[in-house]
Amino acid sequence: xxxxxxxxxxxxxxxxxxxxxxxxxxxxxxxxxxxSMNPFDEIAVEEAVRLREKxxxxxxxxVTIGAQAAQDVLRTAMAMGADRAILVRxxxxxxxxxxxxxxxxxxxxxEAGLICMGKQxxxxxxxxxxxxxxxxxxxxxxxxxxxxxxxxxxxEVAREIDGGTEVVSLTLPAVVTADLRLNEPRxxxxxxxxxxxxxxxxxxxxxxxGVDTASRLTVVSVAEPSERKEGVKVNSAAELVEKLxxxxxxx
Amino acid sequence: MTALVLVxxxxxxxxxxxxxxxxxxSRFGAVDAIVFGDGAQAAAALPGVTRxxxxxxxxxxxxxxxxxxxxxxxxxxxxxVAAASATGKNILPRLAxxxxxQPIPDVVEIKDADTFVRPIYAGNALATVRSAxxxxxxxxxxxxxxxxxxxxxxxxxxxxxxxxxxxxVFVKVELxxxxxxxxxxxxxxxxxxxxxxxxxxxxxxEPIADKLNAAIGASRAAVDSGFAPNEMQxxxxxxxxxxxxxxxxxxxxxxxxxxxxxxxxxxxAINADPExxxxxxxxYGIVGDLFEVLPExxxxx
Numbered sequence: 001x002x003x004x005x006x007x008x009x010x011x012x013x014x015x016x017x018x019x020x021x022x023x024x025x026x027x028x029x030x031x032x033x034x035x036s037m038n039p040f041d042e043i044a045v046e047e048a049v050r051l052r053e054k055x056x057x058x059x060x061x062x063v064t065i066g067a068q069a070a071q072d073v074l075r076t077a078m079a080m081g082a083d084r085a086i087l088v089r090x091x092x093x094x095x096x097x098x099x100x101x102x103x104x105x106x107x108x109x110x111e112a113g114l115i116c117m118g119k120q121x122x123x124x125x126x127x128x129x130x131x132x133x134x135x136x137x138x139x140x141x142x143x144x145x146x147x148x149x150x151x152x153x154x155x156e157v158a159r160e161i162d163g164g165t166e167v168v169s170l171t172l173p174a175v176v177t178a179d180l181r182l183n184e185p186r187x188x189x190x191x192x193x194x195x196x197x198x199x200x201x202x203x204x205x206x207x208x209x210g211v212d213t214a215s216r217l218t219v220v221s222v223a224e225p226s227e228r229k230e231g232v233k234v235n236s237a238a239e240l241v242e243k244l245x246x247x248x249x250x251x
Numbered sequence: 252m253t254a255l256v257l258v259x260x261x262x263x264x265x266x267x268x269x270x271x272x273x274x275x276x277s278r279f280g281a282v283d284a285i286v287f288g289d290g291a292q293a294a295a296a297l298p299g300v301t302r303x304x305x306x307x308x309x310x311x312x313x314x315x316x317x318x319x320x321x322x323x324x325x326x327x328x329x330x331x332v333a334a335a336s337a338t339g340k341n342i343l344p345r346l347a348x349x350x351x352x353q354p355i356p357d358v359v360e361i362k363d364a365d366t367f368v369r370p371i372y373a374g375n376a377l378a379t380v381r382s383a384x385x386x387x388x389x390x391x392x393x394x395x396x397x398x399x400x401x402x403x404x405x406x407x408x409x410x411x412x413x414x415x416x417x418x419x420v421f422v423k424v425e426l427x428x429x430x431x432x433x434x435x436x437x438x439x440x441x442x443x444x445x446x447x448x449x450x451x452x453x454x455x456x457e458p459i460a461d462k463l464n465a466a467i468g469a470s471r472a473a474v475d476s477g478f479a480p481n482e483m484q485x486x487x488x489x490x491x492x493x494x495x496x497x498x499x500x501x502x503x504x505x506x507x508x509x510x511x512x513x514x515x516x517x518x519x520a521i522n523a524d525p526e527x528x529x530x531x532x533x534x535y536g537i538v539g540d541l542f543e544v545l546p547e548x549x550x551x552x
Contacts, residue, residue, distance in 0.1 A: 013372070018375070018506070019372045019375050019376060021376050028371075028372060028375075028376055095353050096344070096353065096354070097347070097348075097351070097352070097353040100348060122372070122373065122487075123371065123372060124371050125356070125357065125369075125370065125371055125372070125373065125487070126344075126354075126356055127340050127344070127356055128344035128347065128354050128356060129344075130344075131314070131341065131343075131344035131345040131347075131348060132344050132345070132347055132348035132354070133348065134345060134348065135318060135344075135345045135346070135347075135348025135349045136348050136351075139418070140315055140416075140418035140419040141314055141315070141341075141345060141419075143314070143340070143341045144337065144340075144341070146481070156422065159337075159341075160337065160481055160482070161337040161338070161424070161482075162336055162337045162338070162435075162482065162490075163426040163427060163482060164424065164425045164426040164427045164480075164482055165424070165425045166311075166421075166423070166424045166425075167421075167422035167423050167424070168313065168419055168420065168421055168422060169419075169420045169422050170418060170419050170420075171417070171418045171419075174418075180471075180475075180481070180488055181474075181481055215353075216352060216353035216382060216383050216384050217353055217355070217380040217381065217382055217383070218380065218381045218383070219378055219379070219380055220366065220379040220380060220381055221378075221379045222371070222376050222377070222378050222379075223376065223377050223379070224375075224376065224377075225370070225374060225375070225376070225377050225513075228513060228518070228531075228532040230530065230531050230532070230533070231518075231533050231534035231535055231536065232534075232535060232536070233530075233535075233536045233537070233538060234535055234536070234537055235537075236537070236547065237537065237544055237547035237548040237550070237551045238547070238551045240519065240535055240537060240548065240551070241548070241551040241552055243535055244496070244517070244519070244535070248496075248517045248534065248535075250439075250495050250496045250516065250517045251439075251463060251496065251552075
């Protein structure tokens with residue numbers, strides 16, 4: 001198998017951080033906050049590496065879009081097993097449509113046979129980039145994947161849907177977006193972290209790709225959601241049922 | 252302005268989340284509905300729908316032909332809307348890609364025809380965004396919009412041909428059988444967390460769910476531990492629910508879980524740990540061993 005798997009990864013506020021809305025309502029505080037690879041992208045990296053280990057793919061290429069600091073998630077991807085990485089350098093925050101335009105250019109240049117990426121980033125929670133990218137490339141999509149099998153020029157994807165699981169079979173090349181249950185990503189071992197430092201990391205200036213990266217959305221404001229008030233403790237199930245009937249009138 | 256709503260029909264009835272999407276889309280003007288597979292009649296009965304585009308040949312909601320079809324019709328519409336369901340989230344961003352517009356997912360509030368509020372960072376912040384696209388592609392959080400009634404309308408039905416898809420083929424679907432109401436439309440939801448200790452103990456929730464006609468949910472921790480299937484997951488990475496009554500059992504209340512249920516009208520928490528964050532959002536809390544409290548609750552109901 002000579003297939004190359006492209007894995008787009010995003011550097012986001014670590015999932016353990018309780019984010020704070022900036023005082024001026026322009027966004028959330030990211031200064032001095034721990035940043036990590038988007039958890040769904042870790043699952044995508046793991047899946048791509050497993051495909052190569054099984055012999056279904058030849059090479060795994062990680063790509064991210066961002067400032068110089070975004071290199072750290074590429075190093076993490078390579079420590080997990082990606083063979084090389086590409087940083088598309090920009091200081092702007094890009095919307096999914098713009099990200100898809102950039103990734104389309106990279107996928108075309110790399111002649112990727114499969115794009116494996118997280119179903120959503122945990123910062124903007126858009127859950128859109130994979131689908132937009134698939135549309136722009138004219139490739140089929142297997143979103144919210146819980147199992148991926150590559151065989152005979154096709155990829156079979158089990159997908160999480162509202163009532164259970166659906167299986168689709170796609171021609172390659174295709175876009176697959178990873179859901180939580182697809183796999184458990186490995187931890188990068190220290191030797192692999194050291195090895196990853198020597199793997200090739202190419203930097204491309206975003207302007208050199210000549211793609212449309214304009215924003216279509218203007219952020220008017222970002223606000224804290226309204227807090228719920230803490231209620232009361234009751235002493236028994238009987239008292240609870242009584243209150244639900246007479247006070248909350250919900251049963 | 253006219254909006255086109257992708258309406259999902261299941262067992263002959265329009266899904267509640269789709270009825271909420273119709274209610275939301277009515278804010279923009281006239282509403283057309285599009286239905287894949289059977290079910291055009293059910294969509295035609297929704298109040299506020301003026302025309303139904305019926306695509307009986309498109310039975311499995313495959314994103315590729317569905318998005319192609321929607322894109323071919325898009326120029327007639329100012330807004331294309333779906334529920335933020337697995338189907339909506341699969342098809343609408345692909346449509347947006349074909350139209351080269353930026354989709355706006357998980358809308359919880361409509362300010363005006365161009366301006367929308369949506370949660371970011373697992374619901375820890377709410378972003379108000381204004382779209383410059385000429386066609387807006389939106390998915391709607393059902394729990395934030397009161398659904399239109401299931402009956403009362405009488406829209407005209409126009410049948411259209413389904414495009415074919417060679418790149419994507421439906422293989423099979425496995426739905427979990429359940430007589431209980433759907434999580435997203437149930438009036439009462441009872442969810443178990445890691446405190447349930449194992450899958451067998453989830454059975455303890457059933458007699459209570461039976462008495463309250465409740466759906467049964469689970470936290471991500473419980474799903475990750477194999478206590479419950481993923482389709483039962485409530486939270487940012489699962490289903491978003493807002494029932495009249497939400498009962499959280501042995502569930503700590505991680506941020507990502509709260510994001511999926513904190514809009515419930517009344518929240519009850521049962522947990523052995525008095526410091527569990529779930530109590531911060533609960534209207535009523537019982538600090539105690541769930542294995543003692545659950546049988547008592549069943550008896551008291």
